[in-house]
Amino acid sequence: xxxxxxxxxxxxxxxxxxxxxxxxxxxxxxxLLGRNGAGKSxxxxxxxxxxxxxxxxxxxxxxxxxxxxxxxxxxLGLGYVPEERRIFTDLTVAENLxxxxxxxxxxxxAWTPRKLYELFPSLGRMQDRLGARMSGGEQxxxxxxxxxxxxxxxxxxxxxxxxxxxxxxxxxxRTIRELKGQGLTVxxxxxxxxxxxxxxDRAHLIEQGRIRRSGTLQDIREEYRxx
Numbered sequence: 567x568x569x570x571x572x573x574x575x576x577x578x579x580x581x582x583x584x585x586x587x588x589x590x591x592x593x594x595x596x597x598l599l600g601r602n603g604a605g606k607s608x609x610x611x612x613x614x615x616x617x618x619x620x621x622x623x624x625x626x627x628x629x630x631x632x633x634x635x636x637x638x639x640x641x642l643g644l645g646y647v648p649e650e651r652r653i654f655t656d657l658t659v660a661e662n663l664x665x666x667x668x669x670x671x672x673x674x675x676a677w678t679p680r681k682l683y684e685l686f687p688s689l690g691r692m693q694d695r696l697g698a699r700m701s702g703g704e705q706x707x708x709x710x711x712x713x714x715x716x717x718x719x720x721x722x723x724x725x726x727x728x729x730x731x732x733x734x735x736x737x738x739x740r741t742i743r744e745l746k747g748q749g750l751t752v753x754x755x756x757x758x759x760x761x762x763x764x765x766x767d768r769a770h771l772i773e774q775g776r777i778r779r780s781g782t783l784q785d786i787r788e789e790y791r792x793x
Contacts, residue, residue, distance in 0.1 A: 567592040567720050567751045568613070568644075573622035573632075575612045582608045583775045586622070590720070590768075595742060595752040597762045599786070600772035601793055606755035607649060609772070610722045613753075614646040615639050627673075627719065643671050645718030649725045649755075651709040655698035659689050662697060662708055666715035674719040675748040682711045685741060703734035710741070720751035727761040739764040759787060 568590040575583040582605050590596045600606050611617040613624055615636040624632040631639050640646070653662050663679050670676040683690030686707045697705065706726060713721060726742075727735045735758075742752060742765045756762045762769065763783050771778045771786045773793060779786050 567627060568753060569623075569625040570609075570613070571623045571625075573609070573612060573624065574620045575608055575617050576620055577608075577617075581620075581775070583612065583619075586772075586775065586777055588770045588777055588780065590751060590753050592751055593746065593749055594767040595746050595754070595765050596768045596770065597766040597783075598753065598755045598772055599757070599759070599762055599769050599790055600755075601757055604772045605775040606757075606772060607724050608775075610646065610724050610753070610755055613639075614644065614722060640716060640718075641668070643674055643717070643719035645713040645716055645721040647709045647713050647721065647723050647726065649728065651705050653697040653700075653705050653708050653712065656696065658694050658696055659700075659708055660693045662712050663715050666712035668716040670717050671719065674717045675714075675745075675750055677714045677717055679715075682714060685714075685744060686711055703730050706730065706734075706738070707741075714745075718750070720753065721745070723752065723754035725755055725757070727756065727758050735761055736764075759783075759790060763787075 570588050573583055573586040598606050598609060608617055612619050615634055619632050623630060626642055626644050689707055689711060726738055766783055769783050769786055770780045771790055779789060
């Protein structure tokens with residue numbers, strides 16, 4: 567579903583990613599595991615077009631996307647939930663979902679507000695609540711639900727468990743597993759090894775902008791702990 571080859575990226579003269587390569591299979595949950603400053607967020611921003619790669623190739627469902635604009639990539643069915651969430655705080659839950667609506671697409675689960683309220687029951691109980699009056703955990707759920715309204719074939723999640731209470735993190739882990747059960751492909755950035763173990767089929771360990779190792783969480787967890 568997602569193939570990255572030789573990806574390099576920078577902010578101005580500060581190079582962040584160095585010849586990075588990874589692959590995410592259709593229908594799997596993959597985690598990009600690394601410490602703060604390892605290049606995780608820059609990787610996702612490069613995949614979605616918010617950071618223009620200096621070199622390398624990104625293919626989504628076989629289509630090269632490294633030169634496309636973010637809105638073009640989104641229309642192909644790649645969703646993105648940023649670390650900052652960026653919901654519309656002056657809109658209600660229901661209105662935020664409508665902002666994200668896109669037509670159903672082949673090869674992707676079809677989402678409606680009703681299905682999303684079943685997936686996120688807490689959102690169903692606050693459909694008329696403004697985003698500004700939601701907790702951080704509730705905003706995280708809304709950010710994911712709004713992205714799902716675009717009926718993506720794959721979704722990128724940037725540090726989804728950061729700042730969440732343990733009970734909310736466990737709920738989010740269950741939700742990600744449910745999304746996988748719906749056939750959605752997921753790539754998430756994480757530094758929380760415990761959270762990653764609950765959701766990931768495969769992991770890519772990133773350090774200083776380079777993929778250090780790929781495999782199962784069992785394969786790389788000791789190496790990660792030593793970083």
